[in-house]
Amino acid sequence: MFNKDGAFIVNEKGKVMDISGGLDRENQNIIIHNKHGKVNQLFDIIYEDEWKEEPIKGEFSKDFGLYVERPFYIVS
Amino acid sequence: MVIKTRNGRNTQLWYFDQKSKTIKTKLNHQSWDIQSAGRTNNMQIWSTNSGWFQIFVYADEHFCNIENKKCLDVTGSKDVEGQSVQVYGRTNNANQRWKIIYQDKAEKIATKGLDKEFGFEINRPFYIVSNMPMKRVAECVGANNMILRRYVKNRLGQQFYFDGVSRTIRSQQWKNYALEIQSNGGSANLRMTSSINSRWW
Numbered sequence: 540m541f542n543k544d545g546a547f548i549v550n551e552k553g554k555v556m557d558i559s560g561g562l563d564r565e566n567q568n569i570i571i572h573n574k575h576g577k578v579n580q581l582f583d584i585i586y587e588d589e590w591k592e593e594p595i596k597g598e599f600s601k602d603f604g605l606y607v608e609r610p611f612y613i614v615s
Numbered sequence: 616m617v618i619k620t621r622n623g624r625n626t627q628l629w630y631f632d633q634k635s636k637t638i639k640t641k642l643n644h645q646s647w648d649i650q651s652a653g654r655t656n657n658m659q660i661w662s663t664n665s666g667w668f669q670i671f672v673y674a675d676e677h678f679c680n681i682e683n684k685k686c687l688d689v690t691g692s693k694d695v696e697g698q699s700v701q702v703y704g705r706t707n708n709a710n711q712r713w714k715i716i717y718q719d720k721a722e723k724i725a726t727k728g729l730d731k732e733f734g735f736e737i738n739r740p741f742y743i744v745s746n747m748p749m750k751r752v753a754e755c756v757g758a759n760n761m762i763l764r765r766y767v768k769n770r771l772g773q774q775f776y777f778d779g780v781s782r783t784i785r786s787q788q789w790k791n792y793a794l795e796i797q798s799n800g801g802s803a804n805l806r807m808t809s810s811i812n813s814r815w816w
Contacts, residue, residue, distance in 0.1 A: 540733075540782055540783060540813060540814070540815060540816075541733075541783075541784055541794060542732070542733045542734050543733065543734030543735055544734065546746060548743065550796070550800075550815060550816065551815045552800070552815060554796070556743070556753075556805065558745060558747065558763055561747075563745065563747035563748060563749050563751065563763070564763070565751070565763070565764055565765065566762050566763070566764065567762060567763040568760060568761070568762055568763075568804075569753050569760075569761040569762060569763055569805055570761075570803040570804060570805055571796050571803055571804075571805055572803060578746050578747055579745070579747060581745070581746035582743050582744060582745055582746060582753075583743075583744040583746065584735065584741045584742075584743060584744075585741060585742045585744050586736060586739050586740065586741045587739075587740035587741060587742065587774055588739070588740075590742060592768070593766075602750070
């Protein structure tokens with residue numbers, strides 16, 4: 540049994556859902572681990588009916604602060 | 616007899632039968648019974664015979680047998696799914712205290728809305744999204760281990776929901792499977808299991 544506690548998914552023994560080794564890559568195992576609070580233990584619960592598709596070409600990416608596939612200069 | 620999370624089934628519903636003076640199950644209308652005609656502490660459901668070992672009185676939050684005065688007791692005071700219920704000498708402890716909630720007064724089991732204790736919306740599909748840069752999501756592959764994958768639209772293996780009855784996280788793809796820590800919590804592996812017992816792991 541698991542609770543949502545902020546960005547942690549935690550069980551009653553205090554262990555939390557954890558991306559093994561902190562590696563953000565395809566097929567990486569998700570395990571249970573002692574809580575340390577690093578980003579590999581932080582998750583958002585996004586309900587399916589509130590899921591926002593990733594921005595496509597020409598749309599602004601809020602996460603990265605840039606427009607997708609819109610060429611730009613970096614001007615000093 | 617064991618304790619379990621309320622699930623609305625007849626295995627958890629009882630009634631007092633005036634004719635036999637026993638407490639019966641709605642499942643098959645047999646009676647509470649102290650095993651071996653009262654010579655043990657084990658509770659069972661048995662054919663009704665109205666022996667003293669089948670007759671209990673409810674008072675002051677206790678179910679006490681009319682003859683040996685032993686009370687209905689959660690064995691070892693362990694408040695866990697599937698824990699056995701026995702009879703035992705009165706201690707007045709919480710594991711011997713019971714409240715009666717009549718079916719017509721019982722709150723309906725919630726089928727939607729926020730479960731405040733667990734922090735999830737009941738029966739509302741969700742993704743578990745990593746806060747790491749690629750924002751990958753959890754996916755259960757083949758109703759087995761949980762892995763990290765890129766989001767794929769409408770892939771049910773990446774969708775989960777919170778079941779308000781068992782209070783477990785279920786897979787949208789394999790709805791009879793719940794998230795658990797492998798080896799009864801003794802492993803680091805997270806996986807989906809069809810043996811859903813609502814235990815801490």
